[in-house]
Structures are given as structure tokens and as C-alpha cells.
Amino acid sequence: MNEIVLVIGDPLMAVEQLAAPAEALLGTRFEVRRASWQATQPEAIAMNRRIEAGGPAAVDAVLHSDADDDRVVGIITQFFPLSREVLARWPRLRAVATMRAGTENIDRTALADRGVAFAANAGRNANAVAEMTVALMLATLRDVGEGHRHVRDGGWRPEPLPLGLRELSGRCLGLVGYGAVGRLVQRRLVGFDLDVLVSDPFLDPAGLSDGRLVTLDELVASADVVSLHARSSPQTRGLLGATHLSAMRSDAILVNTARADLLDESALVAELQRGGISGAGLDVFSVEPMPADSPLRTMRGVVLSPHLAGATVEARSRAPELVARNLESLLLPAA
Incomplete structure (x- = not known):
């Protein structure tokens, strides 16, 4: 009997496409x-x-499958939670590949304990997220959202005229995390002649092509634009809290297209309200969808995006093939 590769779709990715x-x-x-x-x-x-907060065992997810579990040797998934208990239903499993870069929904320890090979899809939407990061930087510095709202509602130039509109060129950029997205953000901004600071405790200084490797304390105190690109983990949750936010320059902006739990959102709101920083461009939030009464909805200098940084046509079209190739390499390494 043939071995089975099981492809698990979810409400955000149709199984037919995957x-x-x-x-x-x-x-x-x-x-x-x-x-x-x-x-x-x-x-x-x-x-x-x-799942992001408590791992794959934090939810009770129902999987509809008519596959013979004893023949399943490979799994392709995106968001479906693969806890130790769920993984136990496939006794001959040899490899798992996820379409995501993040792995919070998969019990990596359980896979390792059984010798099951694993591959994440790192970088599948890195370019999309990097481009959105640049867009939010520019939109926040130039208050594009406020201008758009004013014209859309029948007005023209706001009165009094905004005096804080600034250019990105020649400023100091602080990248918190220097993985695939952080590197691409730096590359996309080469023409802006920026002084680049990077804070990443896992980065070998030799891997930094341009810019300076500094501590997080140094970065937040110096950067005009602080952009978050660290991976979510127990060590990075709340990475940017009240202490670091209060140390930022009053004319600085913060951009987060990474993970909401890297940032203390309540502390950010407090800093924006007191004028401790001048603005923020945000694609991720501590509660999604964002509550109707969130102060961020009405703040000047804040540009909001509904968690769409990686959701481009190009990123979605290339990801299923990439994950299939990853699983192929795990199951047929000599092919």
C-alpha cells in the first residue's frame, strides 16, 4: 500500500491551493x-x-481526514496545531513541513523525540513584509493616513497645517532583529542614505553587511525609526516595554510588522499619548481584530494595517510550492 502525504488546509489557505x-x-x-x-x-x-501564547496544545482543533493514519509519512500544514497528542495519531510519520516561517503551532520537541524531520518556510513572505515595513515608515513620517482621511471626508489640507512631516532620507534606522525581513528592509532602503543600527543577540558581527551592531538600549536611544523584526519566543515577548519606549527620542517613530507580543502595546499607547514618541506604524496588535474602543484607532501620527503585511498575491502564490519542495527534500533527500 502506498505511503501517504497528508496536506492539511485551514480557513486561511484552501486545501486545494496547498x-x-x-x-x-x-x-x-x-x-x-x-x-x-x-x-x-x-x-x-x-x-x-x-496557540502563539500557549503552543499547539492550548486549543482543541478538529481535523477532518479520511486518510489511513498508519500510512501517513509526511504532513504539509500551515496553521493547524500539531501538538504531541495530535502527532501521536500518525505512528509512521517521518517528516513535517509548514508553509509558515513561524512554528508556534507545531510541537517541535515531540517531533525531535520521534526523529521526525521538520522544515519551516522561512522567508516565504519576507519581501512582502519588508516592503510593507518601508511603506509604514514613510506613511507614518509623512502622516499619510491623516491626509487621506481629511480628503476622503470632504476636506483638503488640515488646519492648522501639520508641522511635523519629515523625510526618511539621512536618518538613523534601528532594526531590532536581523533575520530575513530585517536584512531585506535594509536592502530596500539603501537609496535613503541611512545610518543603520542593528540589535540582535544572535547575530555574528561578520554577518552585518553595513551598519553597526549595538545593544537594544543604544538603539532605542539613537534611532529616528525603530523597526521590529525579531522572532517571537519566550525570551523576546515584551522585548520593547515601557523602559525602552520611554528611552526613545520624542521625534522618533516605531514600526511593527513582526509579532504583536514583541511590544508592550499599553506602554506604546501611553508614550504616544504623552508625546514620548511622535508616531507608530503597526500591522500587528495584541488583540485581533482590534477592539472598537482601542485608543490607537483615533491617534494622530499612527498608521494602522490589519495584519496584512505578508498577504500579497506573490507571497501566497509561491508559498505552496516552496513547502512542497521542502517536504520532498525531507522525504526523498537523495532525489
Whole structure:
């Protein structure tokens, strides 16, 4: 009987889209079967937030699959939570590949204990997120959102004229985290002649092509633009809290297209309200969807995006093929 590669779709990625490249790449060697996470999109989003905080065992997710569990040797997934208990249903499992760069929904320890190979899809939407980061920097410095709202509502130039509109060129950029997205942000901004500071405790200074490696304390005290790109982990949650935010320059802005839990959102609101920093460009939030009464909704100098930084046509179209190739390399390393 053929071994099975199980492709698990979810409310944010149709199983048909995720399975097609796997069928093309692996269909002659394995039986590719489809499965679906039985949840609505709002339910899945809410569960993802709990998973990010508590891991894959924090939710009870229902998987609809008619595959023979004893024949499953490979799994492709995106958001479906693979806890130790769930993984136990596939006794012959040899490899798991996720379409995400993040791995909070997968019990990596359980995989390692069983010798199951694993691959994340690092960098699949890095360019999309990097471009959105640059867009939020420019939109926040130039208060694009306020101008748009004023014209849309029938006005023209705000009165009195805003005096704090600033250019990005020649400023000091602080990158907190220097992975795939942080590196691309720096590359996309080369023409702006920026002084670049990087804070990343895992970075070998030799891996920094341009700029200076500094402590987080030094970065927040000096940068005109602080941009978050660290990975979420127990060590980085709340990385930028009240102490670091209060140390930022009063004319500085903060951009977060990474993870909401890197930032103390309440402390950010307090700093914006007292004028401790001049603005923020945000794509991720501590509660999503953002509550209707969130102070961020009405603050001047704040540009908001509803967690769409990585959701481009290009990123979504390339990711299923990338994850299928990752699983192929794990199951057929000599191919």
C-alpha cells in the first residue's frame, strides 16, 4: 500500500491551493491526501492567538481526514496545531513541513523525540513584509493616513497645517532583529542614505553587511525609526516595554510588522499619548481584530494595517510550492 502525504488546509489557505504543488511533485511516489481544519476563519484566528501564547496544545482543533493514519509519512500544514497528542495519531510519520516561517503551532520537541524531520518556510513572505515595513515608515513620517482621511471626508489640507512631516532620507534606522525581513528592509532602503543600527543577540558581527551592531538600549536611544523584526519566543515577548519606549527620542517613530507580543502595546499607547514618541506604524496588535474602543484607532501620527503585511498575491502564490519542495527534500533527500 502506498505511503501517504497528508496536506492539511485551514480557513486561511484552501486545501486545494496547498495540495496542488504537492500532488505535482510527490504524486508519483506517494498518495497525496487532503484534510481540513474544521473551523471558521474567525475561530481559527482566535485559536491562532491562543496557540502563539500557549503552543499547539492550548486549543482543541478538529481535523477532518479520511486518510489511513498508519500510512501517513509526511504532513504539509500551515496553521493547524500539531501538538504531541495530535502527532501521536500518525505512528509512521517521518517528516513535517509548514508553509509558515513561524512554528508556534507545531510541537517541535515531540517531533525531535520521534526523529521526525521538520522544515519551516522561512522567508516565504519576507519581501512582502519588508516592503510593507518601508511603506509604514514613510506613511507614518509623512502622516499619510491623516491626509487621506481629511480628503476622503470632504476636506483638503488640515488646519492648522501639520508641522511635523519629515523625510526618511539621512536618518538613523534601528532594526531590532536581523533575520530575513530585517536584512531585506535594509536592502530596500539603501537609496535613503541611512545610518543603520542593528540589535540582535544572535547575530555574528561578520554577518552585518553595513551598519553597526549595538545593544537594544543604544538603539532605542539613537534611532529616528525603530523597526521590529525579531522572532517571537519566550525570551523576546515584551522585548520593547515601557523602559525602552520611554528611552526613545520624542521625534522618533516605531514600526511593527513582526509579532504583536514583541511590544508592550499599553506602554506604546501611553508614550504616544504623552508625546514620548511622535508616531507608530503597526500591522500587528495584541488583540485581533482590534477592539472598537482601542485608543490607537483615533491617534494622530499612527498608521494602522490589519495584519496584512505578508498577504500579497506573490507571497501566497509561491508559498505552496516552496513547502512542497521542502517536504520532498525531507522525504526523498537523495532525489
